[in-house]
Amino acid sequence: MFDYFLQQGTNALSAGSLYAMMAVGLALIFSILRLINFAHGDVMMIAVYLFVFAGFAGIPILPSLLIMLVGTILIGLVMERIAYRPLRGGPEVALLLSSFAVGQILQNSALLASRLAGKPVQISFPAPELLSGAISLGPLLVPKLNVASFLIGTVLLALLTVFVTRTRLGLSMQAVAEDLPAARLMGIKVNRVVMVAFAIASGLAAVAGYLYASQAGQINPELGFTPVLKAFIAAVIGGFGSLSGAVLGAYLLAFLEVIPTTFAGIADILPPGTVSPGVHDLIAQVLPSSLASYRDAFVFVFLILMLLFRPNGILRGRAREDTP
Amino acid sequence: MPEPMLTIDSLSVFYGSIRAVDGASLRVDAGETVALIGSNGAGKSTLLKTISGLMRARSGTISYAGSDITRASTDRIVALGISQCPEGRRVFGRMTVRENLVLGGIGRPAADADRDIERMLELFPRLRERLTQSAGTLSGGEQQMLAIARALMSMPRLLLLDEPSLGLAPLMVELVFRIIDDLKAQGLTMLLVEQNVHHALDSADRAYVMETGRIILEGPAEAIRHDPRVEQSYLGV
Numbered sequence: 001m002f003d004y005f006l007q008q009g010t011n012a013l014s015a016g017s018l019y020a021m022m023a024v025g026l027a028l029i030f031s032i033l034r035l036i037n038f039a040h041g042d043v044m045m046i047a048v049y050l051f052v053f054a055g056f057a058g059i060p061i062l063p064s065l066l067i068m069l070v071g072t073i074l075i076g077l078v079m080e081r082i083a084y085r086p087l088r089g090g091p092e093v094a095l096l097l098s099s100f101a102v103g104q105i106l107q108n109s110a111l112l113a114s115r116l117a118g119k120p121v122q123i124s125f126p127a128p129e130l131l132s133g134a135i136s137l138g139p140l141l142v143p144k145l146n147v148a149s150f151l152i153g154t155v156l157l158a159l160l161t162v163f164v165t166r167t168r169l170g171l172s173m174q175a176v177a178e179d180l181p182a183a184r185l186m187g188i189k190v191n192r193v194v195m196v197a198f199a200i201a202s203g204l205a206a207v208a209g210y211l212y213a214s215q216a217g218q219i220n221p222e223l224g225f226t227p228v229l230k231a232f233i234a235a236v237i238g239g240f241g242s243l244s245g246a247v248l249g250a251y252l253l254a255f256l257e258v259i260p261t262t263f264a265g266i267a268d269i270l271p272p273g274t275v276s277p278g279v280h281d282l283i284a285q286v287l288p289s290s291l292a293s294y295r296d297a298f299v300f301v302f303l304i305l306m307l308l309f310r311p312n313g314i315l316r317g318r319a320r321e322d323t324p
Numbered sequence: 325m326p327e328p329m330l331t332i333d334s335l336s337v338f339y340g341s342i343r344a345v346d347g348a349s350l351r352v353d354a355g356e357t358v359a360l361i362g363s364n365g366a367g368k369s370t371l372l373k374t375i376s377g378l379m380r381a382r383s384g385t386i387s388y389a390g391s392d393i394t395r396a397s398t399d400r401i402v403a404l405g406i407s408q409c410p411e412g413r414r415v416f417g418r419m420t421v422r423e424n425l426v427l428g429g430i431g432r433p434a435a436d437a438d439r440d441i442e443r444m445l446e447l448f449p450r451l452r453e454r455l456t457q458s459a460g461t462l463s464g465g466e467q468q469m470l471a472i473a474r475a476l477m478s479m480p481r482l483l484l485l486d487e488p489s490l491g492l493a494p495l496m497v498e499l500v501f502r503i504i505d506d507l508k509a510q511g512l513t514m515l516l517v518e519q520n521v522h523h524a525l526d527s528a529d530r531a532y533v534m535e536t537g538r539i540i541l542e543g544p545a546e547a548i549r550h551d552p553r554v555e556q557s558y559l560g561v
Contacts, residue, residue: 168426168434175416175427181378182414187402187431187478 001271003139008262009255010137014146016254017153020247021208022231023238024157025201027246030235031177032197034320035084035095039102040205041228043079045221047072047206048213049110052123061128069206075106076202077195085191103224110221121221127214149211156204157247164243169196177241178320233303239313241320248314253299260298265289327389329354329482329513330375330406335384336537337367337374344370346537347384352482357504357514359528359545361521361558367537368517369411372484375515376408377401388482403431407480411487411517413471417460421451424459424470428477444473447506465496472503483507483514490519501527521558525549533558 022044029037050071054064083098114121126132127145134143164170175183176193184190212227213219230253231246238249267284275283306313330352337345345367352358360368373379375386377398386394393401407428416424425441432440445452448469454462459470468488475483485504489497501523507514508527518524525531531548533541541551548554 168430171419171423171427172430174419174423178416178418179414182410182416183427184378184398185376185402185408185410185414186427186474187399188427189399 001269001274004269005262007140007142008258010140010142010146010150012254012258013251014143014149014254015257016251017149018208018212018227019230019234019253020157020250021153021204022227023234023246023250024160024243025204026228026231027235027238027241027243028173028197028201031241031243031320032173032194033084033088033095034092035099036232036240037099037201038096038228038232039079039083039099039106040201040231041224041226042103042106043072043076043202043224044205044209044212044227045219045224046075046106046110047202047209048125048219048223049113049221050206051210052125052219053113053117056117056119065210068210069203072206072209073199073202076198076205080194080198085194107221107224114221122218123220125213125217125219127217131214145211145215149215152207152211156207160200160204160243163200169193173197180320233299235313236303237306237313239315242313242315245313245315252314256299256302257295260295261292263287264291327354328352329356329389330515331385331387332371332375333385333387335371335374335386336382337370337379338382339370343537345374345381348534348537348539349384350532350539350542352513352515354481354513355511356530357508357516357528359524359531360515360517360534361519361524361531361548361554362534363557364519365536366534368534369486371534372408372486372515372517375401375406375484399431402478402480405479405481406484407475407478407482408484409471409475409486409488411490413464413467415459415462415467415470415474418458420456421454421459421462421470422456424474425451425477428474429479431478440477440479444476447476448473448503463496465492465499468492468496468500469503472500476507481513483512485514485516485518487517487519489523497523521554 022040026037026040029035047068051064051068054067059067079102083102084095087094087098111121114123131144131148134141135147164173172183172188172193173196175186175188176190208227213223216223234249234253235246236249237252238245238247264287266287267280268289270280328351332348332350334347334349335345336343336347348371360371362368370379374381377396381394385392388404388406393404416427422441425444426437429437429440450466451470451473454466459467462470472488488500488504492500497520504514504516504527516524516528525545525548528545530543531545532539533548533554541548541553
């Protein structure tokens with residue numbers, strides 16, 4: 001029984017790491033530009049397509065991964081330069097609308113590329129051999145992909161933390177996020193800071209995309225929608241604009257999501273004799289296995305309660321000083 | 325004959341359709357401390373923001389050490405040697421005192437940061453005890469010292485100070501003006517915007533008086549102090 005909970009816990013840790021990699025990118029860009037970059041999920045999608053198409057071109061896996069990473073970062077930078085920089089200083093809603101446009105362009109590019117290459121809309125995405133199968137951790141059998149997601153996520157987020165808190169560029173980033181005019185008075189090159197933020201966010205999205213697609217087993221141009229939505233919820237729960245909040249929110253969200261799955265139909269797997277038959281029936285009635293399908297409803301109810309009672313998030317993302 | 329360090333010529337700046345600065349001309353010579361006084365909303369802060377490139381002039385020019393900086397970016401202006409300590413201090417409250425100082429010198433070689441910080445701590449010993457504290461926890465006076473130290477971290481040749489004594493306790497006001505006098509004695513050129521007209525005129529060599537976006541009066545600080553208009557409007561004589 002305990003193993004069962006532990007198993008669900010490892011699922012949550014793995015999903016949480018993916019959400020965190022995405023949420024931190026959203027939060028990073030939001031903290032600097034006040035833009036909720038809804039194209040972020042499509043950046044993640046395009047990364048996966050870059051990888052797949054590199055494979056179609058006969059390029060081996062390691063160079064393909066490199067192409068995916070570098071290509072996605074470049075796309076992120078181009079997106080910032082063309083779609084967001086000209087709108088900076090304008091109304092925030094203009095940036096938001098622009099991000100929807102970017103998302104559509106990326107989705108249609110993926111669709112067009114598939115058509116031109118004579119591929120179906122759904123392309124299979126087998127997990128690499130190295131990450132297929134599971135490893136046993138004590139009593140648990142954990143898919144290697146989950147272990148990899150957790151480890152890669154943790155390492156990258158740790159590196160990001162070091163970058164943001166220990167380097168001059170990272171400090172500049174924090175300064176821009178806290179008070180833009182004051183940051184400019186320090187002589188910080190704001191454009192450079194924005195570009196670095198987009199590069200980091202896009203790179204993280206590429207890695208998350210690869211792991212996400214490997215778990216899903218197939219890809220399509222709309223695959224970024226669910227992850228960006230989850231990342232958005234995670235960032236809201238944590239306190240929008242706060243990087244640590246986004247990470248915290250991501251793991252919290254992942255654990256919230258496994259709760260319905262864990263307890264739905266739990267009566268069926270209770271070891272016999274642990275509870276009296278009456279209690280067993282009660283549990284089966286209160287927590288039927290059909291409850292699992294209410295997973296998203298459960299999460300959204302939590303989100304609404306969160307917005308009602310703690311609208312600034314757990315770590316209370318704070319508004320930035322923007323008046324010069 | 326001293327070199328003109330900063331020359332502002334018929335500058336006009338708008339907030340939307342409101343003319344905040346209206347054809348203002350002003351000069352700061354090397355080694356001088358110049359005070360810019362005037363009531364709230366006269367356009368003093370707007371003028372400083374435009375010098376630093378945070379706001380753009382509609383017309384007129386700003387030149388510094390012989391080159392036109394009217395349209396230069398803020399980071400370029402800082403690199404050229406103009407630093408501003410903004411109104412309301414604007415320290416990065418979530419970051420430590422040390423990090424604030426590092427950010428002040430962000431345009432300079434990283435290798436010099438420690439030495440520069442040490443220099444600032446000798447100038448502002450109070451900050452040394454607070455070095456690892458987040459700037460938001462400092463008192464108003466300490467924050468003002470940090471803001472000045474941070475502005476000095478870029479090793480400016482011209483320091484723009486916007487209302488450095490605003491909202492401070494009387495003892496702190498004294499301290500801030502003592503710091504300004506010290507910097508002046510070290511030969512730093514300063515343009516000082518102040519509502520505390522008494523103190524500003526004590527520290528300044530020359531002064532300008534601004535009203536509704538226009539410079540209405542200029543001259544040596546002593547002459548400005550005894551001008552009947554200034555006595556009546558600002559000194560309450």
